[in-house]
Amino acid sequence: MAKQIHGIIWLLVGIVVTVIALWVGKLLLFVILGVACIAFGGYKVLVQYMTKPKESKTDKFHEQMREEQRIKYCSRCGAPGHIKSNFCNRCGSKV
Numbered sequence: 001m002a003k004q005i006h007g008i009i010w011l012l013v014g015i016v017v018t019v020i021a022l023w024v025g026k027l028l029l030f031v032i033l034g035v036a037c038i039a040f041g042g043y044k045v046l047v048q049y050m051t052k053p054k055e056s057k058t059d060k061f062h063e064q065m066r067e068e069q070r071i072k073y074c075s076r077c078g079a080p081g082h083i084k085s086n087f088c089n090r091c092g093s094k095v
């Protein structure tokens with residue numbers, strides 16, 4: 001979220017710098033700087049937009065997978081228990 005805002009700030013700063021430079025005139029360096037800022041900010045926003053939903057989806061999926069892998073079932077009574085626990089919660093037998 002913070003990175004996305006950062007990209008938008010770059011974009012806005014670039015636009016402001018470019019507009020001022022063009023308005024004042026004879027500030028080619030600032031125009032280039034502004035365009036560079038727009039390009040950088042736009043790229044950042046685009047990358048964030050392209051990658052973020054994908055990332056969060058896979059993260060959620062992996063989290064779910066990990067969560068499922070943590071659960072094991074008792075061989076004696078079939079009660080689900082945490083993977084780290086050595087004894088069954090229901091019957092107390094060693095898992």
Ligand SMILES: [Zn+2]
Nearest residue numbers: 074077088091
């Ligand atoms: Zn059990």
